[in-house]
Amino acid sequence: MVSGWGRYPFIEATMLNPASLDEFRQALSRQKHCIARGLGRSYGDSALANEMISLRRMDHFIAFDAKNGILSCEAGVSLSDILKVIVPQGWFLPVTPGTKYVTFGGAVASDVHGKNHHIEGCFSEFVQSLTLMLSDGSLCECSRDNNPALFHATCGGMGLTGLILRGTLVLKKMSSAYIHQVMIKADNLDAVFSLFEQNAASTYSVAWIDCLAKGKTLGRSLFMLGEHSQEGGYLLPPEKHLTVPLVMPATLLNSYSIAAFNALYFHRQRQKEQHRFVHYHPFFYPLDSLLHWNRLYGKKGFTQYQCVLPKAAGLLGMKEILKKITLSRRGSFLSVLKSCGPHNQNHLSFPIEGYSLALDFKIEPELFDLLNELDSIVAEYQGRVYLTKDVRLSEAMFKRMYPRWEEFLAIRIRYGADQKFHSYQSDRLGL
Amino acid sequence: MSKNILIIGATSAIATAVARQYAAQGATLYLVARNEEKVQVLSNDLRIRGAKDVISKIADVDFLDQHEAIVKNICVELKQIDIALIAHGVLPDQKQVENDVGATLKSFNTNALSTISLLTLLAHQFVRQQQGVIAVITSVAGDRGRQSNYVYGASKSMVSTFLQGLRNRLFFHHVKVLDIKPGFVDTPMVAHLKKSALWAQPEKVAKDILYAIDKKKDILYTPFFWRYIMLIIKNIPECLFKQLKL
Numbered sequence: 001m002v003s004g005w006g007r008y009p010f011i012e013a014t015m016l017n018p019a020s021l022d023e024f025r026q027a028l029s030r031q032k033h034c035i036a037r038g039l040g041r042s043y044g045d046s047a048l049a050n051e052m053i054s055l056r057r058m059d060h061f062i063a064f065d066a067k068n069g070i071l072s073c074e075a076g077v078s079l080s081d082i083l084k085v086i087v088p089q090g091w092f093l094p095v096t097p098g099t100k101y102v103t104f105g106g107a108v109a110s111d112v113h114g115k116n117h118h119i120e121g122c123f124s125e126f127v128q129s130l131t132l133m134l135s136d137g138s139l140c141e142c143s144r145d146n147n148p149a150l151f152h153a154t155c156g157g158m159g160l161t162g163l164i165l166r167g168t169l170v171l172k173k174m175s176s177a178y179i180h181q182v183m184i185k186a187d188n189l190d191a192v193f194s195l196f197e198q199n200a201a202s203t204y205s206v207a208w209i210d211c212l213a214k215g216k217t218l219g220r221s222l223f224m225l226g227e228h229s230q231e232g233g234y235l236l237p238p239e240k241h242l243t244v245p246l247v248m249p250a251t252l253l254n255s256y257s258i259a260a261f262n263a264l265y266f267h268r269q270r271q272k273e274q275h276r277f278v279h280y281h282p283f284f285y286p287l288d289s290l291l292h293w294n295r296l297y298g299k300k301g302f303t304q305y306q307c308v309l310p311k312a313a314g315l316l317g318m319k320e321i322l323k324k325i326t327l328s329r330r331g332s333f334l335s336v337l338k339s340c341g342p343h344n345q346n347h348l349s350f351p352i353e354g355y356s357l358a359l360d361f362k363i364e365p366e367l368f369d370l371l372n373e374l375d376s377i378v379a380e381y382q383g384r385v386y387l388t389k390d391v392r393l394s395e396a397m398f399k400r401m402y403p404r405w406e407e408f409l410a411i412r413i414r415y416g417a418d419q420k421f422h423s424y425q426s427d428r429l430g431l
Numbered sequence: 432m433s434k435n436i437l438i439i440g441a442t443s444a445i446a447t448a449v450a451r452q453y454a455a456q457g458a459t460l461y462l463v464a465r466n467e468e469k470v471q472v473l474s475n476d477l478r479i480r481g482a483k484d485v486i487s488k489i490a491d492v493d494f495l496d497q498h499e500a501i502v503k504n505i506c507v508e509l510k511q512i513d514i515a516l517i518a519h520g521v522l523p524d525q526k527q528v529e530n531d532v533g534a535t536l537k538s539f540n541t542n543a544l545s546t547i548s549l550l551t552l553l554a555h556q557f558v559r560q561q562q563g564v565i566a567v568i569t570s571v572a573g574d575r576g577r578q579s580n581y582v583y584g585a586s587k588s589m590v591s592t593f594l595q596g597l598r599n600r601l602f603f604h605h606v607k608v609l610d611i612k613p614g615f616v617d618t619p620m621v622a623h624l625k626k627s628a629l630w631a632q633p634e635k636v637a638k639d640i641l642y643a644i645d646k647k648k649d650i651l652y653t654p655f656f657w658r659y660i661m662l663i664i665k666n667i668p669e670c671l672f673k674q675l676k677l
Contacts, residue, residue: 017619019442057444057619060476082457085479369476 004053005294006043006391007247008301008363011424013050019057028420036159036424038076038103040140042110043304044391045325045424046158051065054106058122058165061085069171070128073202076122082169087177088234092280092409094172095414098336100285105156105164109331110388111349114284115204115226122349124155126170132162135420139165156349158387160408161417167219170405178232179204179283182225183274184294185266189219193315196223196355201226204283206338211322211331211359212255219322220266221337226283237281243291250298250362255329265389297362298332303333306319306386308340308351313381320377327361327369335359349407354422358389368392386424395430405431433483434458435509439492440519442469444618445568449516454482461509462487463501477568492519492545493537502552511560514644515553517546517567528582535582542586547593547597554597554663557606563645565601566609567594571652573612574661577677609643610650614657 002033003010015037016027028034031051038055044367055076066089071082080100081095085090097112106112108130111122115118120126123322129143132154140162142151154161186192192207197211199205213220255331281357287293292300309317318337325331336358350356375397379386384401390396412418418431436453438446441462442588450460454477464470467489486508490501504514523538546567570599572580573587593612598608615630631654637655652658667675 019619060472061479062475064479085481234676239647423535 001050002040003301004044004046004048005041005342006301006303006363007294007297008231008303008391009045009048010049011048013048013052015052015054017054017057019167020141020347021133024053024058024133025167028133028137029134029370030161031420033420034198034420035421035426036075036105036109036163038106039101039108041099041102043389045428046110046390046426048424050420052164055103055163059103062166066091069173070168071171072168073104074166075103075108076358077104078102079104079107084170084236085173087236090234091171091178092174092228094170095120095123097175099288101288104169104386105168108155108164108167110305110348111156111321111344112388113351115206115338118200118205118339119203119350121341122346122351124342124346124349125173125344125424127155128168128170128284130154130164130168131166133165134162135416140415146196149239150413150415152346153348153408155344156346156407157427158348158423158430160412160421160423160431161415162421163191174228176229176319177234177236177280178226178229179226179278179280180229181270181276181278181283183210183276184223184225185220185272186221186223187314188217190303191221192223192337193355196337199225200339206336207418208265209322209335209337209357209359210266212259212329213263214323214326218319218326222266222269230359232277232279235279236340237279241289241291243302244293244295247295247299248297252301252331253297253362254300255358277283283410286312293307297332300363302360302362303391304360304389306350306356306360306389307374307383308354310352310354311356313383315382317377317383318357321357321374322423324370324374326376330336330361330364330367332360335404343388346389347404347411348387348390348402352384354383356386360388387429390420390425393429395428398429405429432515434513435488435511437461437505437509437553439463439515439517440486441467441472442466443518443520443525445613445616445636445640446516446518447473448524448633449518449640450456450619451480452637452641453514454480454485457483459484459509460486461505463490463492463505465489465491468556492549493541495540495545495548496633498548498552502549505553506556509595512553512556514564514566514589516640517549517565519545520568521578523582525578525580525582538582539586539589541632542588546590548592554601557601558604561605562592563609564609564647565597566611566640566644568611568613569594570583571612571657571661575664575672577675579677600644606671607644607647607649611640611643612650612652612657612661614654614660647666 002013017029021099028089035049037047037052060073060074060078069091095116107123113122113126132140165189202225207221207223209221337354343352436458442464470487474487477485520542528535551635569591570587572584596609617630636653643651
């Protein structure tokens, strides 16, 4: 039985574990419809199929030019392993999501973004080239100059164009492994929006919203900024973790316990503004120190809803969405608000210029109605929902939110990928 | 001081995970493996992960008559072996070996005879050195014969018994001998089997192996709970055990 990170749904599946190109070819010819799987950190059903090909054994580094910061690796290498190699030499990931436990291939397929999207864009902006295995077992290189259509469809393409086997990434030089962090309390959504506007030039920014606060405090948040520090050296973080050992009872997280947690979190900081010198690990990967945190949401699992609204919709649209969530009392732990820069050329990459909101929901029967209503608001404002987190978006809604789906499908057909690569999600979305 | 590490069967999942941890410590690695493509890819990977140097040798250890030359080359290249890990092996299909004497003996050749031959040759070097650790991956399956895989189990048990004697002999030469008994590990060797909660990842097993080598242990069950599972299994009276469907 396998699931995505959200532990919903669980399905029966066979997983092949090829370790060489020949074994990958055999695996592809043995499976009728399949999808690649890395570390299983996509929340929903985008890396779920009854037949899957694991990239876990395709996890070798190929080359590292420590002078120019160019790294080539196989797709199954995790960002965590990449950091272990590059940080001591003074390099960092140019874009990183909120967990380091994703593979390089997964980061490409989701075209992940981070706290610096407003400045640097998505992960794929730093990908020089990719090697794919197409549905017929042949290898195909692609980049911005070489098979560009395939490259742009693959970045953010949810593994639906072919098996991503290898790639080359351009790294970012950093002055130390430490971050100068500024945390500012914002009393409501208006305040946090103006903080984003004022700090648009900051390298990293994010806000944790208490999505249970309502009325005058609607959108109350902790706004966080970060810049790479000049001091501190290139130490790796200690490998210490806590683990959630068991699937917790779902009732543990209810509107009371979460309201209490969020209030504590918000008031933990006394001053209006707090400056700290922190290691990059707690700054970028706070949840990675709690292994298996997805078990907190109980047996039925959870989903994350992440949407982005264009700048024009801004405050008004976000308020409408937040109000709906606050009223439902279903919102969970701190939700995350980020500002996004312009959209890139990839067909299915999620970010568009504007604001993105992400929050977790425990799976409950009434939840899906709420999420459908949110979809309508998001689509109305010409926003979209992030496929990497999604488990329930309808085909009609998807096609409205991602108008380039037809172009994407045409590329899928051109490379024969529609005959082979299917996930639960792609079937649901009509891809 | 950076360590010199010899790994035989280096591209197996557990051995690869062990090699990577030593690479991160800046060790020099000598890899013996059968598949040229795989060992080249791994050597590159280990260098990038921090290995001081990686030497690789393509060899099929099933050919016992090549062992002397292989070991000679190892001793020339490494001068001193701080740690030798023997990790190669096959999991024969029990149903097939029941009906095929040739396949049975072939699996004994790979899992037991080749290991014993290599150990015998390597032991001379370790006696000369008067220090170092020999670590060999056997299996919990060697602790008791069961109908579902006794050919595999018997070959592993043969190595374990050999290791007991070798440990006793080399004790007087300050050389440690570690018998590694993994339970179920999620590797390509068993890709066709269904996985339950008892299955461990090779990275976790590798971590246990490094710890056991470091602490100079004699026998390692990994993950740890297999020691207790096997304690129970070993203590079931034979008159009952023979009736079980394990």
